[in-house]
Amino acid sequence: xxxxxxxxxxxxxxxxxxxxxxxxxxxxxxxxxxxxxxxxxxxxxxxxxxxxxxxxxxxxxxxxxxxxxxxxxxxxxxxxxxxxxxxxxxxxxxxxxxxxxxxxxxxxxxxxxxxxxxxxxxxxxxxxxxxxxxxxxxxxxxxxxxxxxxxxxxxxxxxxxxxxxxxxxxxxxxxxxxxxxxxxxxxxxxxxxxxxxxxxxxxxxxxxxxxxxxxxxxxxxxxxxxxxxxxxxxxxxxxxxxxxxxxxxxxxxxxxxxxxx
Amino acid sequence: xxxxxxxxxxxxxxxxxxxxxxxxxxxxxxxxxxxxxxxxxxxxxxxxxxxxxxxxxxxxxxxxxxxxxxxxxxxxxxxxxxxxxxxxxxxxxxxxxxxxxxxxxxxxxxxxxxxxxxxxxxxxxxxxxxxxxxxxxxxxxxxxxxxxxxxxxxxxxxxxxxxxxxxxxxxxxxxxxxxxxxxxxxxxxxxxxxxxxxxxxxxxxxxxxxxxxxxxxxxxxxxxxxxxxxxxxxxxxxxxxxxxxxxxxxxxxxxxxxxxxxxxxxxxxxxxxxxxxxxxxxxxxxxxxxxxxxxxxxxxxxxxxxxxxxxxxxxxxxxxxxxxxxxxxxxxxxxxxxxxxxxxxxxxxxxxxxxxxxxxxxxxxxxxxxxxxxxxxxxxxxxxxxxxxxxxxxxxxxxxxxxxxxxxxx
Numbered sequence: 001x002x003x004x005x006x007x008x009x010x011x012x013x014x015x016x017x018x019x020x021x022x023x024x025x026x027x028x029x030x031x032x033x034x035x036x037x038x039x040x041x042x043x044x045x046x047x048x049x050x051x052x053x054x055x056x057x058x059x060x061x062x063x064x065x066x067x068x069x070x071x072x073x074x075x076x077x078x079x080x081x082x083x084x085x086x087x088x089x090x091x092x093x094x095x096x097x098x099x100x101x102x103x104x105x106x107x108x109x110x111x112x113x114x115x116x117x118x119x120x121x122x123x124x125x126x127x128x129x130x131x132x133x134x135x136x137x138x139x140x141x142x143x144x145x146x147x148x149x150x151x152x153x154x155x156x157x158x159x160x161x162x163x164x165x166x167x168x169x170x171x172x173x174x175x176x177x178x179x180x181x182x183x184x185x186x187x188x189x190x191x192x193x194x195x196x197x198x199x200x201x202x203x204x205x206x207x208x209x210x211x212x213x214x215x216x217x218x219x220x221x222x223x224x225x226x227x228x229x230x231x232x233x234x235x236x237x238x239x240x241x242x243x244x245x246x247x248x249x250x251x252x253x254x255x256x257x258x259x260x261x
Numbered sequence: 262x263x264x265x266x267x268x269x270x271x272x273x274x275x276x277x278x279x280x281x282x283x284x285x286x287x288x289x290x291x292x293x294x295x296x297x298x299x300x301x302x303x304x305x306x307x308x309x310x311x312x313x314x315x316x317x318x319x320x321x322x323x324x325x326x327x328x329x330x331x332x333x334x335x336x337x338x339x340x341x342x343x344x345x346x347x348x349x350x351x352x353x354x355x356x357x358x359x360x361x362x363x364x365x366x367x368x369x370x371x372x373x374x375x376x377x378x379x380x381x382x383x384x385x386x387x388x389x390x391x392x393x394x395x396x397x398x399x400x401x402x403x404x405x406x407x408x409x410x411x412x413x414x415x416x417x418x419x420x421x422x423x424x425x426x427x428x429x430x431x432x433x434x435x436x437x438x439x440x441x442x443x444x445x446x447x448x449x450x451x452x453x454x455x456x457x458x459x460x461x462x463x464x465x466x467x468x469x470x471x472x473x474x475x476x477x478x479x480x481x482x483x484x485x486x487x488x489x490x491x492x493x494x495x496x497x498x499x500x501x502x503x504x505x506x507x508x509x510x511x512x513x514x515x516x517x518x519x520x521x522x523x524x525x526x527x528x529x530x531x532x533x534x535x536x537x538x539x540x541x542x543x544x545x546x547x548x549x550x551x552x553x554x555x556x557x558x559x560x561x562x563x564x565x566x567x568x569x570x571x572x573x574x575x576x577x578x579x580x581x582x583x584x585x586x587x588x589x590x591x592x593x594x595x596x597x598x599x600x601x602x603x604x605x606x607x608x609x610x611x612x613x614x615x616x617x618x619x620x621x622x623x624x625x626x627x628x629x630x631x632x633x634x635x636x637x638x639x640x641x642x643x644x645x646x647x648x649x650x651x652x653x654x655x656x657x658x659x660x661x662x663x664x665x666x667x668x669x670x671x
Binding site: 121122123124125126128130152159 | 305403435
């Protein structure tokens with residue numbers, strides 16, 4: 001698994017966890033489901049904003065205080081959530097909560113009473129959550145918006161990576177932007193790793209199917225392994241197709257004809 | 262195949278009424294117009310909105326009220342969105358749990374999907390439950406035809422949707438399971454999700470959009486206004502492709518193929534049998550019951566793809582009614598400008614097809630199919646009645662809004 005070594009070193013904290021889960025996921029053949037796009041949604045309850053404006057329990061300079069922001073991560077992908085959590089811890093945020101289950105989400109949000117909420121873009125409940133943010137007392141009717149609508153490059157980078165943010169009008173951009181930037185880079189890194197993992201997996205599968213195709217040829221055409229491989233490669237070159245594709249059709253055909261080796 | 266002149270990316274949600282976009286691509290109508298149409302399935306309307314805003318999509322399959330909500334500033338990160346075309350009429354239903362259905366039948370619901378009798382039965386059930394937790398219904402989005410038609414139906418039957426029942430938001434693919442698990446008592450959603458709930462044994466279709474407001478708007482093509490402005494030829498080519506697609510979708514002989522196309526993993530990704538009831542209008546209302554519904558889903562006839570400004574204004578009247586936005590002349594003007602019949606006519610004129618002469622009409626005025634003024638070819642509209650017999654005259658917006666505000670004496 002050499003591709004792991006190429007990953008940025010700052011991911012090392014989460015890497016252990018990632019690998020463990022990888023084994024689990026791969027064994028269920030579900031790795032293709034890993035996310036490519038994610039959104040981070042940040043929103044700040046009015047109550048918190050009120051506190052900020054009044055300086056209650058806060059430094060006068062909101063950006064300096066690192067104890068205040070309670071951050072909730074809602075992501076059904078535990079690995080990705082853990083990577084974000086690690087990043088937030090490194091950035092000095094200690095009040096981070098993860099939620100992986102959508103059941104009873106309204107009550108959980110009310111309990112956690114978060115200042116910022118992080119959500120992945122693939123979550124099919126985004127419409128429900130947005131509606132809740134706008135109406136529910138659980139989140140005190142935040143004016144959910146991007147950090148700064150004028151910062152279109154940042155917004156695009158965010159949605160590209162899968163990250164967007166809800167922020168109450170008037171909250172200091174400086175406090176939210178580092179969280180968003182961190183999430184963008186970590187979501188991107190996660191997608192990259194997932195992609196590399198997927199490539200590695202399909203390479204492994206290709207190799208297996210080529211081996212089976214060789215076996216079929218060796219048996220049916222009485223060829224040596226080297227000759228069987230050469231025949232597959234020649235066929236692939238003649239048809240301008242991938243070796244694995246040729247092997248796959250051969251295995252399928254052999255299966256249909258009932259002489260699968 | 263024509264040479265590709267335009268690259269267009271469109272977002273959609275896995276619903277039956279994504280048909281026009283899906284077929285435009287799969288049957289080559291987009292290609293014939295020189296449009297390379299890239300379709301991306303999304304998991305939420307919020308994603309569709311965000312991706313239009315950042316330019317990933319130029320157009321998208323949208324809930325008809327969504328572009329209005331965007332332009333009124335009711336949603337985060339909304340780009341100015343125009344509606345140059347609708348994607349059909351009707352297609353939704355209200356499905357209730359088996360338990361609630363049993364109660365409704367004891368109060369006179371007959372199973373023929375009639376909104377009045379079913380609604381009155383529901384009112385009786387609600388009254389009986391006084392003191393217990395309210396019945397919980399789900400819709401797919403606060404700014405959706407589903408939300409407004411459910412509320413319209415309930416209110417017209419004397420049920421206050423904000424006090425007598427609870428309405429929550431849930432993605433359509435989760436509706437059937439939520440009904441089965443008892444988390445929901447009912448929902449209003451598009452197809453195939455009502456059929457799914459019935460076939461899985463979780464519920465019973467109680468009434469349908471086509472009977473609450475016949476020939477009523479549901480999904481539209483939303484286009485990024487900046488892109489539409491800068492690329493009128495690309496937009497026109499896409500609209501022509503979608504019109505051809507609508508014609509193809511409307512042919513009953515094509516329905517089995519359409520169902521098969523939609524059932525593919527990249528689209529709705531559910532069995533083809535789930536698509537057929539909505540296409541034929543012969544609904545599986547219950548496990549042993551089928552009910553034929555006229556105009557259940559209309560992809561093309563009756564100017565089904567025309568973006569009527571009166572449709573936009575009716576949705577706006579409901580946004581005001583349910584306190585999502587305050588009524589003002591400025592807001593009404595924004596709404597009128599959101600739907601763009603001028604773009605529709607400009608694009609389709611070369612096809613010589615029927616183009617309505619008016620931009621708006623009195624909704625609910627046609628008791629029967631009626632020939633109307635049109636250019637290009639003859640056109641028949643209606644019937645289009647609201648089940649309670651009321652009319653919506655877009656020229657009398659203020660009094661309509663005032664009248665419905667009085668309904669619950671808010």
